[in-house]
Amino acid sequence: MSWQEKDNKLTKTFEFKDFTEAFVFMTRVAFIAEKADHHPEWSNVYNKVKIELCTHDAGSKITDKDRKMAAEIDNI
């Protein structure tokens, strides 16, 4: 499944075997986010992680920063 554009955000939901796998994925995303100094809006319930990306500094629109991070996350 690919990222959806909705309400000026890039959105994707990832599903894992269990909570631990989901959280380990989140840890990896956290390192990507911290390195890029670009942070997602995201939520987790058990084995599901929903990520929303937009650039607040650019008026909360989708920018290349978001597309780059989406590609990096897909690359995990």
Next chain:
Amino acid sequence: MSWQEKDNKLTKTFEFKDFTEAFVFMTRVAFIAEKADHHPEWSNVYNKVKIELCTHDAGSKITDKDRKMAAEIDNI
């Protein structure tokens, strides 16, 4: 601030200095959750972490399991 009861969920938002501090807090909560085999609905944006607790097995109501986890999280 204390936990709020809303829509059959215990809810609280935590605020930190920055993203790293917020994520490190989430890591600690993740260990508590995994140990109790009881997992929150939670979301993070930069330095804020919103946690919602309810017991799905009990018909998505607040139970002692949630109150116990809320106390453990406050204890961090």
Next chain:
Amino acid sequence: MSWQEKDNKLTKTFEFKDFTEAFVFMTRVAFIAEKADHHPEWSNVYNKVKIELCTHDAGSKITDKDRKMAAEIDNI
């Protein structure tokens, strides 16, 4: 490569692409360890993680607890 038995410990060194990948692996192992209440002696330098397993309660010998954890770690 398989686990080595040395000095009454099961030992294996894992290598990753970079530090982040190594640390994400460690996070997954940490959850396994915490769940089993059985904790490794381990060290990390950049992209390498060395894990040593033995059971202190059994006189610092290799037990089934260690073999089980070794299998779980290989399963990641």
Next chain:
Amino acid sequence: MSWQEKDNKLTKTFEFKDFTEAFVFMTRVAFIAEKADHHPEWSNVYNKVKIELCTHDAGSKITDKDRKMAAEIDNI
């Protein structure tokens, strides 16, 4: 306790309540390390974390990079 200089490394051992607290501390250090692109040699056994800092690019000596990271870790 302060950092010790030994064998051209800055060394310090941290002790925590339990494994989870130790690993959460390691997570925080991992973010500091990744941000600085300067990574420790470190080991963990249950509630203890031993950190060794030196700069490999400078001939495995202690440099300002190490002193800065030591200060940041103490600051946690």
